[in-house]
Amino acid sequence: MKGRTISPGKAEGEAIVSPEPIGFYGGIDIKTGIVIEKNHPLEGKKIAGKILVFPCGKGSTVGSYVIYGLKKNGVAPAGIINRETETIVATGVILAGIPCVDQIDIDKIKTGDRIFLDADKGMIEIKH
Amino acid sequence: MYLTKEEEKILDGEKGEVLERMFRLLVRLGDIYGADKMIPVGSVQVAGVSYKSIGDPGTEFLEDMASKGAKVKVLTYLNPAGMDLENWKDFDFPEDFAKNQLRIMNAFKKMGIVVTSTCTPYLAGNLPRFREHIAWSESSAVSFSNSVIGARTNREGGPSALAAALCGVTPNYGLHLWENRQPTIKIKVDADLVFNSDFGALGYYVGKQVKNKIPYFTGIKKADTDQLKSLGAAMAASGAVALYHVEGLTPEADLVEKEGLETISVGKKEIRETYDNLNSGKKPDIVILGCPHSSLREISRLAEKLEGKHLKKPIWICTSRMIKEAAIRMGYDEIITKAGGSIVADTCMVVSPIEKMGYKITGVNSGKAANYLPGFCKQEVVFANIDDLVEEML
Numbered sequence: 018m019k020g021r022t023i024s025p026g027k028a029e030g031e032a033i034v035s036p037e038p039i040g041f042y043g044g045i046d047i048k049t050g051i052v053i054e055k056n057h058p059l060e061g062k063k064i065a066g067k068i069l070v071f072p073c074g075k076g077s078t079v080g081s082y083v084i085y086g087l088k089k090n091g092v093a094p095a096g097i098i099n100r101e102t103e104t105i106v107a108t109g110v111i112l113a114g115i116p117c118v119d120q121i122d123i124d125k126i127k128t129g130d131r132i133f134l135d136a137d138k139g140m141i142e143i144k145h
Numbered sequence: 146m147y148l149t150k151e152e153e154k155i156l157d158g159e160k161g162e163v164l165e166r167m168f169r170l171l172v173r174l175g176d177i178y179g180a181d182k183m184i185p186v187g188s189v190q191v192a193g194v195s196y197k198s199i200g201d202p203g204t205e206f207l208e209d210m211a212s213k214g215a216k217v218k219v220l221t222y223l224n225p226a227g228m229d230l231e232n233w234k235d236f237d238f239p240e241d242f243a244k245n246q247l248r249i250m251n252a253f254k255k256m257g258i259v260v261t262s263t264c265t266p267y268l269a270g271n272l273p274r275f276r277e278h279i280a281w282s283e284s285s286a287v288s289f290s291n292s293v294i295g296a297r298t299n300r301e302g303g304p305s306a307l308a309a310a311l312c313g314v315t316p317n318y319g320l321h322l323w324e325n326r327q328p329t330i331k332i333k334v335d336a337d338l339v340f341n342s343d344f345g346a347l348g349y350y351v352g353k354q355v356k357n358k359i360p361y362f363t364g365i366k367k368a369d370t371d372q373l374k375s376l377g378a379a380m381a382a383s384g385a386v387a388l389y390h391v392e393g394l395t396p397e398a399d400l401v402e403k404e405g406l407e408t409i410s411v412g413k414k415e416i417r418e419t420y421d422n423l424n425s426g427k428k429p430d431i432v433i434l435g436c437p438h439s440s441l442r443e444i445s446r447l448a449e450k451l452e453g454k455h456l457k458k459p460i461w462i463c464t465s466r467m468i469k470e471a472a473i474r475m476g477y478d479e480i481i482t483k484a485g486g487s488i489v490a491d492t493c494m495v496v497s498p499i500e501k502m503g504y505k506i507t508g509v510n511s512g513k514a515a516n517y518l519p520g521f522c523k524q525e526v527v528f529a530n531i532d533d534l535v536e537e538m539l
Binding site: 023024078082083085087102103104105112114 | 166169170173174176177192193198199200201202203205206302303304305
């Protein structure tokens, strides 16, 4: 599938898909990369090293710094795929240098799929 | 987006890693929002200053940038910090919090940012002109500069404002363009607005109704800059209003297209109900004024009310360091301190850790503060005009 480059780079890994938006500030633990938002579909799941797939970001603008912090702490997702990347996530992935592509039909991706993300070209490939 | 040859070079990393990364951020944001090019900015105001807001990740990010020699290209001011940067011990701000807050300030200073810490930079030496393009963050400062001054800024996040400061440009989209500054809803006001808190209540009500629209007010007969500051701050907090126009008062009001707009009426009843809705507490433990940061006029009025009085419980009035200096020179600080109050500089109740300082019920005259204190600081709120709040504490 072809989308739009938000932040360049390449990554390969296992998809973890959230049907709901993600708010990084208060939603993800910065030290462990575990989703801590109460009643979130990914609550208790670890995003570190995965290809994190969600429709869009939400919540505080401090979320950008949390994405940067996850990377510094070595628990960031390997790549991010969105339906629509808004400014909080865009700012975070660019600062952190995490490959990110948006304008992707994320309904076609399932948790556990093996994904190759070439954000330089804005491409994603699902390997079955 | 069109980029000049010079700008292409930044993106290729010829001007170093920090500039490349920050410029890339601006280009991406420009692409997302359909900007055609970059435009130079006259000044910047950066949010994300309090340690309470940005925590360790933000602090480390800023220190990393500063250590790599990043320097701002234009006059850049800061949003309020989490504490009074000079007198934090007197106000019992926690020591470990202070240590981290000072790390943040040092990183900013190293980058050439003026360590001012105020949400009213326009009262403290960062004053844009009509139609000047700027990149400001704090929502009430964005509203004031767009609406009351007629400068042009989008509401920037902390990192994007910092990027604009380091690169000296911002992507040309949104409120930088005249066609996007036209009102989208009309607000007909029929109420006597006397106190600044009346403007705060009006702003809170309207912000809830219009969300991120651009209101055009009629029926506001007079308002000074302090009152417009209260109005805009409340609308930006309860809604996401970044620009408003007031017939006869703000500079673009005569120039914009205002025919055929949907109209909302606001009367005495709506204002009174807003006061009721914002009140969740009874007797305040502390009264905190100065949201947004007080002007010298607001401080002088508080001093007048407190002259020769003795407060049973504290009143703080928050402001910038510059205005506090003037208040000291005029003797207002002495009057307020003698009565048992304090002029607190560099910080405000929303970004400081007041919930950890033993306060549970806070009295305010600001619609914005009333909006944020329950969530950010776990406070019950008494929302009233300044006369009633002072009376309550005597």
